[in-house]
Amino acid sequence: GAVVSQHPSWVICKSGTSVKIECRSLDFQATTMFWYRQFPKQSLMLMATSNEGSKATYEQGVEKDKFLINHASLTLSTLTVTSAHPEDSSFYICSARSAFGSNQPQHFGDGTRLSIL
Amino acid sequence: QKEVEQNSGPLSVPEGAIASLNCTYSDRGSQSFFWYRQYSGKSPELIMSIYSNGDKEDGRFTAQLNKASQYVSLLIRDSQPSDSATYLCAVNVAGGSNYKLTFGKGTLLTVNP
Numbered sequence: 001g002a003v004v005s006q007h008p009s010w011v012i013c014k015s016g017t018s019v020k021i022e023c024r025s026l027d028f029q030a031t032t033m034f035w036y037r038q039f040p041k042q043s044l045m046l047m048a049t050s051n052e053g054s055k056a057t058y059e060q061g062v063e064k065d066k067f068l069i070n071h072a073s074l075t076l077s078t079l080t081v082t083s084a085h086p087e088d089s090s091f092y093i094c095s096a097r098s099a100f101g102s103n104q105p106q107h108f109g110d111g112t113r114l115s116i117l
Numbered sequence: 118q119k120e121v122e123q124n125s126g127p128l129s130v131p132e133g134a135i136a137s138l139n140c141t142y143s144d145r146g147s148q149s150f151f152w153y154r155q156y157s158g159k160s161p162e163l164i165m166s167i168y169s170n171g172d173k174e175d176g177r178f179t180a181q182l183n184k185a186s187q188y189v190s191l192l193i194r195d196s197q198p199s200d201s202a203t204y205l206c207a208v209n210v211a212g213g214s215n216y217k218l219t220f221g222k223g224t225l226l227t228v229n230p
Binding site for chain 2: 002006032034043044046049051057093102103104105106107108109110111
Protein backbone atom coordinates (compact mmCIF):
# COMPACT_ATOMS: atom_id res chain seq x y z
CA GLY A 1 0.00 0.00 0.00
CA ALA A 2 0.80 3.74 0.01
CA VAL A 3 2.03 3.95 -3.56
CA VAL A 4 2.86 7.32 -5.08
CA SER A 5 3.35 7.56 -8.82
CA GLN A 6 5.31 10.41 -10.38
CA HIS A 7 5.60 11.21 -14.09
CA PRO A 8 7.63 11.73 -16.09
CA SER A 9 10.74 10.01 -14.71
CA TRP A 10 13.07 12.25 -16.65
CA VAL A 11 12.79 15.27 -18.91
CA ILE A 12 15.34 16.89 -21.18
CA CYS A 13 14.24 20.14 -22.78
CA LYS A 14 15.43 23.44 -24.09
CA SER A 15 15.80 26.57 -22.00
CA GLY A 16 12.58 28.58 -21.85
CA THR A 17 10.30 25.55 -21.97
CA SER A 18 7.69 24.94 -19.28
CA VAL A 19 7.61 21.46 -17.79
CA LYS A 20 4.75 19.82 -15.92
CA ILE A 21 5.32 17.00 -13.42
CA GLU A 22 2.45 14.90 -12.09
CA CYS A 23 2.22 13.22 -8.71
CA ARG A 24 -0.54 10.71 -7.96
CA SER A 25 -1.40 8.72 -4.85
CA LEU A 26 -2.60 5.42 -6.29
CA ASP A 27 -4.13 3.59 -3.34
CA PHE A 28 -4.87 6.25 -0.74
CA GLN A 29 -6.29 9.71 -0.50
CA ALA A 30 -3.76 12.43 0.16
CA THR A 31 -5.00 15.71 1.52
CA THR A 32 -1.45 16.99 1.63
CA MET A 33 1.31 16.61 -0.94
CA PHE A 34 4.81 17.96 -0.84
CA TRP A 35 7.33 18.93 -3.51
CA TYR A 36 11.06 18.61 -2.93
CA ARG A 37 14.16 19.34 -4.93
CA GLN A 38 17.46 17.55 -4.47
CA PHE A 39 20.82 18.50 -5.94
CA PRO A 40 23.58 15.88 -6.25
CA LYS A 41 25.02 14.75 -2.90
CA GLN A 42 22.74 17.14 -1.01
CA SER A 43 19.75 16.57 1.21
CA LEU A 44 16.14 17.01 0.21
CA MET A 45 14.94 20.60 0.10
CA LEU A 46 11.24 21.20 0.63
CA MET A 47 9.87 23.58 -1.99
CA ALA A 48 6.20 23.72 -1.13
CA THR A 49 3.30 22.06 0.63
CA SER A 50 -0.03 21.70 -1.10
CA ASN A 51 -3.39 20.88 0.39
CA GLU A 52 -6.22 19.67 -1.81
CA GLY A 53 -8.36 22.55 -2.97
CA SER A 54 -6.09 25.22 -1.47
CA LYS A 55 -3.21 27.35 -2.64
CA ALA A 56 0.21 25.88 -2.03
CA THR A 57 2.45 27.14 0.76
CA TYR A 58 5.93 27.85 -0.52
CA GLU A 59 9.13 27.71 1.48
CA GLN A 60 11.22 30.82 1.83
CA GLY A 61 13.22 31.53 -1.29
CA VAL A 62 11.05 29.46 -3.64
CA GLU A 63 9.40 31.54 -6.36
CA LYS A 64 5.72 30.71 -6.57
CA ASP A 65 5.41 32.19 -10.07
CA LYS A 66 8.26 30.01 -11.23
CA PHE A 67 7.04 26.78 -9.66
CA LEU A 68 3.28 26.52 -10.11
CA ILE A 69 1.55 23.92 -7.99
CA ASN A 70 -1.98 22.64 -8.45
CA HIS A 71 -3.65 20.14 -6.13
CA ALA A 72 -7.13 19.81 -7.55
CA SER A 73 -8.05 16.39 -6.17
CA LEU A 74 -7.23 14.06 -3.30
CA THR A 75 -5.02 11.96 -5.55
CA LEU A 76 -3.29 14.37 -7.90
CA SER A 77 -0.89 17.28 -7.57
CA THR A 78 1.10 18.88 -10.36
CA LEU A 79 4.24 21.01 -10.40
CA THR A 80 4.91 23.19 -13.42
CA VAL A 81 8.37 24.66 -13.82
CA THR A 82 7.73 27.71 -15.95
CA SER A 83 10.28 29.04 -18.43
CA ALA A 84 12.88 26.59 -17.17
CA HIS A 85 16.55 27.48 -17.30
CA PRO A 86 19.69 25.37 -16.79
CA GLU A 87 19.86 26.31 -13.10
CA ASP A 88 16.46 24.62 -12.65
CA SER A 89 18.01 21.29 -13.59
CA SER A 90 17.60 19.03 -10.58
CA PHE A 91 15.90 15.95 -9.17
CA TYR A 92 12.30 16.83 -8.24
CA ILE A 93 10.49 14.51 -5.88
CA CYS A 94 6.90 14.59 -4.68
CA SER A 95 5.47 12.96 -1.60
CA ALA A 96 1.98 12.40 -0.28
CA ARG A 97 0.59 11.99 3.19
CA SER A 98 -2.55 10.06 4.02
CA ALA A 99 -5.68 11.95 4.94
CA PHE A 100 -5.74 10.03 8.23
CA GLY A 101 -3.65 12.54 10.07
CA SER A 102 -0.66 14.82 10.17
CA ASN A 103 1.37 12.24 12.13
CA GLN A 104 1.32 9.85 9.20
CA PRO A 105 4.53 9.37 7.20
CA GLN A 106 5.09 10.85 3.79
CA HIS A 107 5.36 8.42 0.90
CA PHE A 108 7.58 9.45 -1.97
CA GLY A 109 7.22 9.16 -5.72
CA ASP A 110 10.14 7.92 -7.80
CA GLY A 111 11.23 11.44 -8.69
CA THR A 112 11.69 13.35 -11.93
CA ARG A 113 15.13 14.13 -13.21
CA LEU A 114 14.94 17.45 -15.07
CA SER A 115 17.71 18.57 -17.40
CA ILE A 116 17.47 21.95 -19.09
CA LEU A 117 19.82 22.52 -22.00
CA GLN B 118 15.44 26.72 13.67
CA LYS B 119 14.24 23.15 14.16
CA GLU B 120 17.11 20.82 13.39
CA VAL B 121 17.80 17.15 12.90
CA GLU B 122 21.38 16.00 13.24
CA GLN B 123 22.93 12.81 11.92
CA ASN B 124 26.49 11.60 11.57
CA SER B 125 27.20 11.93 7.86
CA GLY B 126 29.44 8.88 7.82
CA PRO B 127 30.38 7.07 5.84
CA LEU B 128 29.64 4.16 8.13
CA SER B 129 31.22 0.95 6.95
CA VAL B 130 30.30 -2.45 8.41
CA PRO B 131 31.02 -6.04 7.31
CA GLU B 132 28.24 -8.23 5.99
CA GLY B 133 26.32 -9.84 8.82
CA ALA B 134 27.20 -7.18 11.39
CA ILE B 135 24.86 -4.76 13.14
CA ALA B 136 24.75 -1.25 11.72
CA SER B 137 23.80 1.48 14.19
CA LEU B 138 22.55 4.83 12.92
CA ASN B 139 21.87 7.75 15.23
CA CYS B 140 19.88 10.94 15.09
CA THR B 141 19.12 13.84 17.45
CA TYR B 142 16.47 16.50 17.05
CA SER B 143 15.91 19.91 18.56
CA ASP B 144 12.11 20.31 18.65
CA ARG B 145 10.96 18.87 21.96
CA GLY B 146 7.34 18.95 20.77
CA SER B 147 7.91 16.49 17.91
CA GLN B 148 5.62 13.48 18.06
CA SER B 149 6.45 11.35 15.04
CA PHE B 150 9.74 10.10 13.69
CA PHE B 151 10.72 8.26 10.54
CA TRP B 152 13.66 6.53 8.94
CA TYR B 153 13.97 6.58 5.16
CA ARG B 154 16.45 4.76 2.96
CA GLN B 155 17.68 6.44 -0.22
CA TYR B 156 19.70 4.59 -2.80
CA SER B 157 21.93 6.70 -5.01
CA GLY B 158 19.89 8.39 -7.72
CA LYS B 159 16.58 7.21 -6.27
CA SER B 160 13.90 8.75 -4.09
CA PRO B 161 13.54 8.04 -0.35
CA GLU B 162 11.75 4.89 0.77
CA LEU B 163 10.07 4.64 4.17
CA ILE B 164 11.61 1.98 6.42
CA MET B 165 10.26 2.70 9.90
CA SER B 166 7.87 4.99 11.74
CA ILE B 167 8.05 5.39 15.50
CA TYR B 168 5.84 7.45 17.77
CA SER B 169 6.38 6.21 21.34
CA ASN B 170 9.42 5.85 23.58
CA GLY B 171 11.11 2.49 23.36
CA ASP B 172 11.91 0.02 20.63
CA LYS B 173 9.97 -0.94 17.52
CA GLU B 174 11.08 -3.93 15.52
CA ASP B 175 10.30 -4.83 11.91
CA GLY B 176 12.28 -7.70 10.49
CA ARG B 177 15.97 -6.87 10.61
CA PHE B 178 15.27 -3.24 11.53
CA THR B 179 14.77 -1.82 15.03
CA ALA B 180 13.97 1.82 15.67
CA GLN B 181 14.56 3.26 19.12
CA LEU B 182 13.10 6.50 20.45
CA ASN B 183 13.98 8.43 23.59
CA LYS B 184 12.01 11.67 23.71
CA ALA B 185 13.62 12.84 26.95
CA SER B 186 17.04 12.71 25.28
CA GLN B 187 15.60 13.80 21.90
CA TYR B 188 17.28 10.83 20.30
CA VAL B 189 16.23 8.36 17.61
CA SER B 190 18.25 5.44 16.33
CA LEU B 191 18.00 2.69 13.75
CA LEU B 192 19.66 -0.70 14.13
CA ILE B 193 20.07 -2.98 11.15
CA ARG B 194 20.82 -6.57 12.12
CA ASP B 195 22.54 -9.05 9.81
CA SER B 196 23.52 -6.23 7.45
CA GLN B 197 23.52 -7.10 3.76
CA PRO B 198 25.32 -5.41 0.85
CA SER B 199 21.86 -4.44 -0.43
CA ASP B 200 21.47 -2.29 2.71
CA SER B 201 24.20 0.03 1.39
CA ALA B 202 22.45 3.37 0.99
CA THR B 203 21.97 6.75 2.64
CA TYR B 204 19.68 6.62 5.66
CA LEU B 205 17.64 9.72 6.39
CA CYS B 206 16.22 10.51 9.81
CA ALA B 207 13.07 12.62 9.55
CA VAL B 208 11.10 14.36 12.26
CA ASN B 209 7.56 15.65 11.83
CA VAL B 210 7.38 19.26 13.01
CA ALA B 211 4.59 21.78 12.98
CA GLY B 212 5.10 24.49 10.39
CA GLY B 213 2.35 27.04 10.15
CA SER B 214 -0.88 25.22 9.40
CA ASN B 215 0.85 22.05 8.30
CA TYR B 216 3.11 19.39 9.66
CA LYS B 217 6.17 18.83 7.54
CA LEU B 218 9.27 16.68 7.72
CA THR B 219 12.62 18.01 8.75
CA PHE B 220 15.35 15.74 7.44
CA GLY B 221 18.82 15.13 8.69
CA LYS B 222 21.58 15.26 6.09
CA GLY B 223 21.68 11.45 6.04
CA THR B 224 24.21 8.79 6.98
CA LEU B 225 25.88 6.88 4.16
CA LEU B 226 26.09 3.19 5.05
CA THR B 227 28.33 0.78 3.21
CA VAL B 228 28.04 -2.95 3.91
CA ASN B 229 31.11 -4.82 2.73
CA PRO B 230 30.74 -8.40 1.46
